[in-house]
Amino acid sequence: MSTIDKATNASIDADLTSQLETCTVKSNLEHNLGMIDVLMSTYNGSLFIREQIESILSQSFSDFRLMIRDDGSQDDTVSIIEECALADERIKVIRDSDGNLGLRRSFMRLLEASTANHFMFADQDDVWLPDKMSRSFERISELASRYGDDTPILVFTDLAVVDDELAEIDGSLWNYQSLDPEVATDWKKLLAQNVVTGCTIIANRAAASASLPFAMPEMMHDHWVAVNTAKFGKIDHLDIQTVLYRQHRGNAEGSKNFGLIYALYKIPAIINNRSFYKRSATHFGGVSATGLMVRKMCLNFGRFYD
Secondary structure (H helix, E strand, O other), X not given: OOHXXXXXXXXXXXXXXXXXXXXXXXXXXXXXXXXXXXXXXXOOOOOOHHHHHHHHHOOOOOOEXXXXXEOOOOOOHHHHHHHHHHHOOOEEEOOOOOOOOOHHHHHHHHHHHOOOOEEEEEOOOOXXXXXXXXXXXXXXXXXXXHHOXXXXXXXXXXXXXXXXXXXXXXXXXXXXXXXXXXXXXXXXXXXXXXXXXXXXXXXXXXXXXXXXXXXXXOOOHHHHHHHHHHHHOEEEEXXXXXXXEEOOOOOOOOOOOOOHHHHHHHHHHHHHOHHHHHHHHHHHXXXXXXXXXXXXXXXXXXXXXX
């Protein structure tokens, strides 16, 4: 073979290699557009975490990565997570030297580490129903086609309230707590009263960008993400239950049945949280601390008539 022929063949091989690399990159990018990062922060959750991980891995939607950060557990949680990660490559364990950050900051640290085009929050002790991810992804995709990927978008759903053995307490959290999901369409009302339960949400990359950095660590992470998305983008909900919301003594955040006693119990908390409302009003603007407190009390009063 002549020197010219060898040079020609080398050039052809280089072109083919370049085309293959381009196709691979394009394929990976297209794959990532549909991918979901499921973000789970754990803490002493060994009792229920295996069942929750299995419910996520068994979803009808398969294009996801389960990112887990342990927040300093002192039980068998970490060993269970590592065992599950060895058995399924979709699980990515996030390791750092920060120790116990607390629930809110730990979830937001996971959001900082997320790179997929969509993300979901997962509690360690619930059970996801099999089509949770597919139904949520379908809805957020419809909204993205209408408003564009650059618009922050979040979709949330209802939950079924269950006890520690998954026996039903109420088929609907919204009914159980007399919550109106339409509150989420008004960011000021949503700031006053959160109706978006974090373990039901799916949100896009623009919503993540709108929610970082985490400027108010005294605010629940799901509330923070929801309000930022509602203010700068679009929020919608699906009137379906996608999670078995387990209630037990170890809940970091749980569900209480709404009624007169619960409402009266909350009144002092609203007044005592004035500093939170002042900081919220200062950060988000367009509303006063007094306005937020009045909205909160009016929304709670209205729950008696729903």
